[in-house]
Amino acid sequence: MSQLATRVGGLQLKNPVLVASGTFGYGREFAPLFDLSRLGGIMVKGVSLEPWSGNPGVRLAETDSGLLNAIGLQNPGLRHFLDEDWPWLRQFGTPVVVNMVGHSVEEYVAVAQAVSDAGVAAIELNVSCPNIEDGLVFGTDQTALAGLVASVRRVTALPLIVKLSPNTTGPLPYARAAVEAGADALSLINTVLGMAIDSVSRRPVLGNVTGGLSGPAIRPIALRYVWEVASTLAVDVIGMGGIASAQDGLTFLEAGAAAVAVGSALFRDPWAAVRLVDELPAELAGFGYPSVQAAIGAARGERRRGGGSA
Amino acid sequence: MSQLATRVGGLQLKNPVLVASGTFGYGREFAPLFDLSRLGGIMVKGVSLEPWSGNPGVRLAETDSGLLNAIGLQNPGLRHFLDEDWPWLRQFGTPVVVNMVGHSVEEYVAVAQAVSDAGVAAIELNVSCPNIEDGLVFGTDQTALAGLVASVRRVTALPLIVKLSPNTTGPLPYARAAVEAGADALSLINTVLGMAIDSVSRRPVLGNVTGGLSGPAIRPIALRYVWEVASTLAVDVIGMGGIASAQDGLTFLEAGAAAVAVGSALFRDPWAAVRLVDELPAELAGFGYPSVQAAIGAARGERRRGGGSA
Amino acid sequence: MSLGRWSVPVVGRTAHGPGVVELEVEAPALAASIRPGQFVMLFPETPGAPYLGRPMSYFRRSEETMSVLFRVVGAGTRHLAALVRGDRLSALGPLGQPFPDPEPGEVCLVGGGVGVPPLYDWARTLREQGHGVTVLLGARSADQLLGEAAFSPIAAQLLVATDDGSRGHHGPVTSLLPASTATVYACGPSAMLKAVQEWARGRAAPAYLTLEARMACGFGACLGCTVAAANPDPAKGDYGRYVRVCTDGPTFAAGAVLL
């Protein structure tokens, strides 16, 4: 493997820097700014079977070192993705991970099947959606989670990534359930539930009252999730949560992530992810790592994978 | 009630500003700086039956808008508290809430009994400790939590406050369990689990690897916990998590807290809590609230308690 | 020119009445490329400045500089207002769609409160293109009125309205809207925009509304700044019912959005 190359759940990446779902759309806004093929991978905005219109009212609130969002997973749906976005996006040759959302197991399965046939690089299940049948969030109920993952597993041969919710006591029971049900890798973490009150109206800012917290504020929480999973289970992890710089990225690799994703930082600086790619070699070298592989898990004092070459 | 007065779980406070447990010691460091009787109440550092020495190694790490601590609940134990700290502290006349920690139900019960006899104002149970019998954290297991609260309830007539862990899917099941078992009020929230990696050594900063995140970073998470409990259950809430200013304090009141506590902000500015007391009247007036009581829960668009006088 | 992000120095700061500040930055590349109707995201480089940028329309520009004119309403604008000559801020831009071209003939610009500044350079441009420009300015009261001096040399007609009658017409600025075939551009508080939208219903000549929304990115990536579309066009990327104020707008045909 080259200096920056990595592998997550069977997915080969030329560098370990992805962009997080929901912070990069389907790439169109960024394509005029830099060559999308410089990214290790693109995790597109969550795709649902039918178009979802998202939440009414205010969708954003700012917090100290963070951002609350209540977008409500607005997306144009599977058909639009397959007809318009995917044919355009595949031209860059960058591995595209399709993040998917659903109200029921059947919806997830239908999307998984369709995108597998289309030839995307991998699937990422956003399990922070409530199951319309019982109102329970898939990602906070081990049985529901295992059922969902197993069902999707049956219809796809693609690398299957499960993105866990941090709104739990800890990652391990959910990580185990997902891996046993067939997940190849885990994304850690999705946003943390929070809320804000408007300084003028004195009412909740968000139309949906609560929203998902992202940004540097949640970095220590994300790091804990990555560390606990990577040091306990034999599963590849994609780390995300407040990553903005090569220094942040390296920290997540050292905690045990095999790749990282830049999310909210793109809102402050659309070039944040490619800057991370550019600056990572110097950051690795600065701490004596011959390669990304050598850095993965290094904070545990062991080198999980072979040294500089593999 | 006067403009600033409030009541939590039967405890009468002259103003709604407390200092959070573990950030104020037993008051000795602050007494030379200002008159402790200006505070609405003092929540002392967690007291255990025997002295606890706390965690070895590094105990602090800084994060964006936050602080990780792994103090390990170091404290001189019940005897020292009763002999040395309580007789000194009671001179100020400020209500003293004794935060308590334990490794078993029996330890909590013993401390509760002893401090009740001594005449403190209230008890706050820190339930983020693991039960030595099964290793489970009391606060993340509803049955264990209910058992603990019921046992303490049996031995004390003091206002009983239960401080919930935010490392759960959400507050409601735990809040219900605590209230049904006899809690008079809830403190929301304790610290959020997180970790940090040292920028030089490239190893976990904390001797204990993980620690508790506090400060402005967790404010939106705390606000969500307060809001969910206050808008669902008929129990008084003390809000805490990143509160540093009168503006922050008012926000928690509006979200439904009957009182608030200042924690980590004291480390940056030891006068933060008394400044909040001083600035609260203007902050209330600025938004047209005749009293603290009028502000409580106002972000829900209802006034939970009678207007300016009661 | 395409989107850029620069750290630029403040070269001027002027108070325009209580709590209203004009901040001028030296930003030649931005000033050369930004078009009337577009905006920037501003990041004050001061301690404790907010995590996200703040969207601001530009007010005026020269070859070397560009200015914004804003009212202090919260933390972000407070940080911006505290900047002085020599301080730096970061700017991401140009963002958003320029004002669409008017029909030939008369143009009417309607500005309320801090909706006035975005219209100034547009008035100048329209005038240069030979349009007759009527300008209607509204504010709560005389001391909150912006732009009268700036617009008066440009406007063929300049009318003023205040809610309290302390200057000009006593009442909403929208009551001054002309019964002409002028193309209308309106920018201001949402009550004003709703009134223009109502007024424009069934009218033959076009009317445009410039909207505001809370924004995280300003360039279309977050879907945080949406407004409900009257007729969403999925083929054009109108995801579901909502369109983005930042990239689909901030200026929309009056009939295209549900306010």
Add this chain to the structure above:
Amino acid sequence: MSLGRWSVPVVGRTAHGPGVVELEVEAPALAASIRPGQFVMLFPETPGAPYLGRPMSYFRRSEETMSVLFRVVGAGTRHLAALVRGDRLSALGPLGQPFPDPEPGEVCLVGGGVGVPPLYDWARTLREQGHGVTVLLGARSADQLLGEAAFSPIAAQLLVATDDGSRGHHGPVTSLLPASTATVYACGPSAMLKAVQEWARGRAAPAYLTLEARMACGFGACLGCTVAAANPDPAKGDYGRYVRVCTDGPTFAAGAVLL
């Protein structure tokens, strides 16, 4: 004087070799009340500055000013080093226990790396009190050596050691420790302090170690800066096995702590 918190202006900034900066602030109240061995928590008032303050011993003081001398190691010191004349920072202090008084007679001060600055004003004070002061300064290499010029007019004897032999004795500064009955004060990296502690074992004359620890508050409230006590005294508030570097220290008798 008791603890205070002030916003103070930077009035001087001097580089002392690579990555080492002396920052002088105008802070008359602090300068008048701080005692050798005490420190302050510093909060740079710059964008993105860390949440917590940074503990710094003071280096020198005049009637109006106080300075700190520090090495850039991470985010906090980077922010401090970026301050220039006219910028402000907040300071909480004075904090910690002053150096305990020496026995009558000779005193020996041992400083390694950035452990040197806290000793300077103490040397000056001891000299004024009539003590003969021997100063031992250590560093990794000649270009990292601090304080030689400052100490030379004060010290009765000044010896230097570097790890690489590029100046003075080739080896650890602790190999220069005298076989005298001098009271010893040592401040420097933990390996150096351990060596002094080892050397002082069984010695009759007192030796003191000035420790560092990560701190959140600096005034005893958080229990975050602890070091294991050799003989904790619960009656004195030594909670369990640990004592606080900030308020019980930062200077401890060599036998009182487990390093």
